Amino acid sequence: MPGLKINQEKCIGCGLCVKCCALNALRIENKTALVNDNCILCGICVDNCPSQALSIEKEDSEQTDLSKYSGIWVFAEQYKGEVLPVAYELLGKGRELAHQKGCELTALLFGKDVSAEAQKLIAYGADKVLLCEDDDLADNLDENYIELFNLLINKYNPEILLFGATGFGRSIAPRVAARVRTGLTADCTQLEIDHETGLLHQTRPAFGGNLMAIIVCPNHRPQMATVRPGIMSAQQFDNSRSGKVIPVSMPKPVAKNIELLEEVLSSEIDSIADAQIIVSAGRGIGAQKNLALVHQLAGLIGGKVGVSRPLVDIGWSEYKHQVGQTGSTVAPKLLIACGISGAIQHLAGISGAKTIIAINTDPDAPIFSIAHYKVVADCVEVLKQLISIFEKSEY
Ligand SMILES: Cc1cc2nc3c(=O)[nH]c(=O)nc-3n(C[C@H](O)[C@H](O)[C@H](O)COP(=O)(O)OP(=O)(O)OC[C@H]3O[C@@H](n4cnc5c(N)ncnc54)[C@H](O)[C@@H]3O)c2cc1C
Known part of the structure; x- marks a missing residue:
C-alpha cells in the first residue's frame, strides 16, 4: 500500500x-x-x-482502477445562499462534456439553507444535485468542505470535477486534489474530451500567455480543473428540466483547526468579473486625472471600471479593477476599451466580451483585431463626448 x-x-x-x-x-x-x-x-x-x-x-499508477470512475461533477459555489454565476457557466460546459462521455452531470450544492438553489442548478443543466445542508458549512471554511469532498469522492467516484477559480474555489480545489491524490489544472480556458482516449483535455495559457498548454491527468481520478468566471457560457435556463436532489450528510466530527472570527467583504464580491458593462482604460488614458472620465462614463451607463495592468503597477488604480491574465477575466455585454493596446495578456481576460468598442489613436493597435467597433481617435476626447451625450440623454 x-x-x-x-x-x-x-x-x-x-x-x-x-x-x-x-x-x-x-x-x-x-x-x-x-x-x-x-x-x-x-x-x-x-x-x-x-x-x-x-x-x-x-502510489503505483497502474494500481488505480480507472474503470470505476464515471460522471461529471461541478462544484456549485454559493455565497450567502445564492449560487455564483460561474457555477452555471461550468454546468454549461459540463453538459457538453457529459454529452460527449454519455454520462450524468452532477452539481454539488453545500452550505446552510441552500436547498432553494437546487432546482436552478437542474434548470441550468444538472441531472443530479448532491445537497449537503449543515451549520458547519455556513462559514465556507476550507477544512469542512475538504472533509465533505473527500467523503463524497471516495463514495461516488466521479471521473471529472470542476471548480470555479474564485477565491474559495482556488483555495479548496488544490487541497481536495491533494487529499484524494489526483492532479489539478488551474485556470483552464478550454475543456474538451479527447475522442481517442476519453481523457479530459485541460487547456490553459502558459509562458505568459504565449502558448496554450493542454494538460491531461491519465492515471488518477477525478480529473480536476478550475475555470475562471466568465470563460464558459451557461446554457439557457430551462425550468421544465427535471433532476434528482440527493441529500448527503456532513462527516462528523469536522476539523476544528480554524475558527471564523470576522468576515471582511472581499473585493472579489464587488469585482468586475460579473459586470455587464465595463469601461476600461489603458496607458493611452494619459494621466491619472483622466480616469475620472472613465468612472464618470461607467456611472452614467451603469457599468464598472476596468484597467490594464500598467495602471495598477503605477498605482493609478486598484488591482480589483485589473483585467487580463493576471487580473479578472470578464465577459460583459459591452466593453469600451480606452487607450488599451491589446497585449495578449490583456486579451486573455476579455475574449468573452460580447461587444467591444475600442478607442485608440493607433489604427494598427492589436485591440482592433478583436473589437467589434473601432474608433481611431484620442480616447480622452471621445470619453468627454460620450459623457456629454449620456448626461443629456435619459439612458
Ligand atoms: C506574465 C504577464 C502577465 C500580464 N498580465 C496582464 C494583465 O492581466 N492585464 C494587462 O492588461 N496586462 C498584463 N500584462 C501586461 C501586458 O503585456 C501589456 O504590457 C499591457 O496590457 C499593456 O497595457 P496598455 O495597453 O494599457 O499599455 P500600452 O501597451 O502602452 O498601450 C497603450 C495604447 O494606448 C494607445 N494610445 C496612446 N495615447 C492614446 C490616446 N490619447 N487615445 C487613445 N489611445 C491612445 C496607444 O496607441 C497604445 O495602443 C502582463 C504581462 C506579463 C508579462
Missing part, C-alpha cells in the same frame, strides 16, 4: 513529526508514531524525523 511508512524499529517516539504536521495526521501511541487519513504525503515529517523512521511510498 502506498502512503507514509513508519519504521517502528527506528521510531523513538520523540513526537517531532506530530509537532511539524499541520494536518494533525500523526500521533504517538506506545512510543511509536501512527498516521491517519489526514496525511497528504507532503513529506514535512519525513524531513524532520531525527531517526529516519519515516518514508513515503508512492
